[in-house]
Amino acid sequence: MPQKVTDRRIQRTRQLLQDSLVALILEKGYESITVQDIIDRANVGRSTFYAHFQDKEDLFLSGFENLQSQFEQHLLGQSPSEINPWTLSLVMFQHAQEYQRVYKALVGERGGHTMLSHLQRYMSAHIGEHLKSHLPVRRKEQIPLEILTLYIYSTLTSLLTWWLDHDMPYPAEQINDMFRQLTQPTVESILQQA
Amino acid sequence: MPQKVTDRRIQRTRQLLQDSLVALILEKGYESITVQDIIDRANVGRSTFYAHFQDKEDLFLSGFENLQSQFEQHLLGQSPSEINPWTLSLVMFQHAQEYQRVYKALVGERGGHTMLSHLQRYMSAHIGEHLKSHLPVRRKEQIPLEILTLYIYSTLTSLLTWWLDHDMPYPAEQINDMFRQLTQPTVESILQQA
DNA sequence: GAGAAATCGAACATAGTGTTCAGAAACGTA
DNA sequence: TACGTTTCTGAACACTATGTTCGATTTCTC
Numbered sequence: 001m002p003q004k005v006t007d008r009r010i011q012r013t014r015q016l017l018q019d020s021l022v023a024l025i026l027e028k029g030y031e032s033i034t035v036q037d038i039i040d041r042a043n044v045g046r047s048t049f050y051a052h053f054q055d056k057e058d059l060f061l062s063g064f065e066n067l068q069s070q071f072e073q074h075l076l077g078q079s080p081s082e083i084n085p086w087t088l089s090l091v092m093f094q095h096a097q098e099y100q101r102v103y104k105a106l107v108g109e110r111g112g113h114t115m116l117s118h119l120q121r122y123m124s125a126h127i128g129e130h131l132k133s134h135l136p137v138r139r140k141e142q143i144p145l146e147i148l149t150l151y152i153y154s155t156l157t158s159l160l161t162w163w164l165d166h167d168m169p170y171p172a173e174q175i176n177d178m179f180r181q182l183t184q185p186t187v188e189s190i191l192q193q194a
Numbered sequence: 195m196p197q198k199v200t201d202r203r204i205q206r207t208r209q210l211l212q213d214s215l216v217a218l219i220l221e222k223g224y225e226s227i228t229v230q231d232i233i234d235r236a237n238v239g240r241s242t243f244y245a246h247f248q249d250k251e252d253l254f255l256s257g258f259e260n261l262q263s264q265f266e267q268h269l270l271g272q273s274p275s276e277i278n279p280w281t282l283s284l285v286m287f288q289h290a291q292e293y294q295r296v297y298k299a300l301v302g303e304r305g306g307h308t309m310l311s312h313l314q315r316y317m318s319a320h321i322g323e324h325l326k327s328h329l330p331v332r333r334k335e336q337i338p339l340e341i342l343t344l345y346i347y348s349t350l351t352s353l354l355t356w357w358l359d360h361d362m363p364y365p366a367e368q369i370n371d372m373f374r375q376l377t378q379p380t381v382e383s384i385l386q387q388a
Numbered sequence: 389g390a391g392a393a394a395t396c397g398a399a400c401a402t403a404g405t406g407t408t409c410a411g412a413a414a415c416g417t418a
Numbered sequence: 419t420a421c422g423t424t425t426c427t428g429a430a431c432a433c434t435a436t437g438t439t440c441g442a443t444t445t446c447t448c
Contacts, residue, residue: 009414009415009424009425009426010424010425013425013426034403034404034405035404035405035406036404036405044426044427045426045427045428046406046407046427046428046429047406047407047408047409047426047427047428048425048426048427048428049406050405050406050407051425051426054406055405055406113307142371142372142375143372143375143376147353147356147372148376150352150353150356151349151352151353151376153352154348154349154351154352155345155348155349157348158344158345158347158348159341159344159345162341162344177336178336178337178341181336181337181380181384182337182342182345182380183380185379185380185383186375186376186377186379186380189379190375203393203394203395203445203446204393204394207394207395228434228435228436229435229436229437230435230436238395238396239395239396239397240396240397240398240437240438241395241396241397241437241438241439241440242394242395242396242397244436244437244438245394245395248437249436249437389448390447390448391446391447391448392445392446392447392448393444393445393446393447394443394444394445394446395442395443395444395445396441396442396443396444397440397441397442397443398439398440398441398442399438399439399440400437400438400439401436401437401438401439402435402436402437402438403434403435403436403437404433404434404435404436405432405433405434405435406431406432406433406434407430407431407432407433408429408430408431408432409428409429409430410427410428410429411426411427411428412425412426412427412428413424413425413426413427414423414424414425414426415422415423415424415425416421416422416423416424417420417421417422417423418419418420418421
């Protein structure tokens with residue numbers, strides 16, 4: 001049973017802190033930021049910071065979780081006819097295009113590597129799901145599913161961070177097409193091994 | 195003009211510190227290690243540590259550089275008939291197999307991500323070199339060379355760290371074969387676009 | 389054993405973390 | 419407007435880790 005306005009106040013403080021962190025990451029990189037930097041930028045008292053978040057990493061992750069649930073909303077709104085790794089990736093690149101700043105801070109090179117393991121769990125689940133459903137019943141187990149999933153995931157994230165760190169020199173559709181050209185032939189050839 | 199024996203003493207201390215760091219990384223991960231942990235383990239005085247290395251990261255990198263120059267020795271010793279990304283990768287997997295502990299500590303998941311950018315510069319140079327020499331004079335610039343290089347590099351490193359973190363469930367030749375199966379079709383199809 | 393080089397470790401200054409708490413400010417209600 | 423509640427403030431504090439300094443000590447060389 002949420003209170004009406006005090007909640008809004010809390011929300012505003014959290015947002016302020018998250019925004020400050022994003023700005024600071026883009027300026028000087030995650031590692032070198034101190035809690036003092038963050039609260040100075042946000043004009044928030046020290047104890048307030050610790051009332052909301054355990055530490056810097058907690059703040060970072062809360063922003064990341066925001067982004068993730070927002071992405072899920074976005075995904076539902078788009079609802080591509082079929083969900084496979086390449087429609088999923090397209091939605092992701094488009095979403096990143098729309099929220100450049102936040103993406104670049106949280107997922108890009110300067111953002112530390114904190115979020116990689118979280119993103120990995122999330123995306124790998126989707127990718128693995130798709131692969132499993134397309135798997136021939138009996139295939140030569142030359143390349144295990146786990147590795148194939150890892151392969152797709154690592155290609156996707158390396159493209160994403162490259163794209164963000166180079167300030168998106170291509171539109172989302174084009175970088176996604178590169179992703180498809182890079183991975184689809186391999187995936188199909190492997191899935192079709194009977 | 196290096197001195198004879200005192201040099202050996204210095205070398206011993208450096209080695210001790212590097213070994214301690216490796217052991218500690220495998221135990222508790224790079225991030226949570228303090229300088230105190232390292233010198234306690236190595237039985238080395240605090241000021242001695244700082245006489246040899248600037249900080250924890252410097253020590254880490256010195257170990258990484260050791261490994262790298264050792265790898266180059268190894269590469270010369272093997273001298274595959276042709277150096278392409280897949281012979282290079284084989285030598286690398288074999289080298290990693292031989293020096294499991296160090297590789298796992300410095301390149302694996304627990305090793306922080308410090309070395310990724312260094313490894314990237316090194317491997318990408320080799321990979322890009324090979325690709326450039328096999329490039330058709332005029333090709334459709336759908337996928338720039340930089341991205342193709344990144345693709346190969348990221349697949350290689352994600353396989354390598356996965357392999358290390360899972361305690362090498364396959365021999366080097368087999369994991370390298372997976373690497374080839376994953377990347378070769380894509381690379382060839384793209385290089386042959388006239 | 390004398391001299392040089394390397395190591396030791398205690399002491400220190402500095403910087404960042406996370407907690408506490410009394411007072412101030414903002415808000416909701418009536 | 420006045421009241422109580424919630425949230426925010428910021429100074430003070432204890433704590434942990436960093437990196438430096440320097441005189442004492444060990445180790446090696448000849």
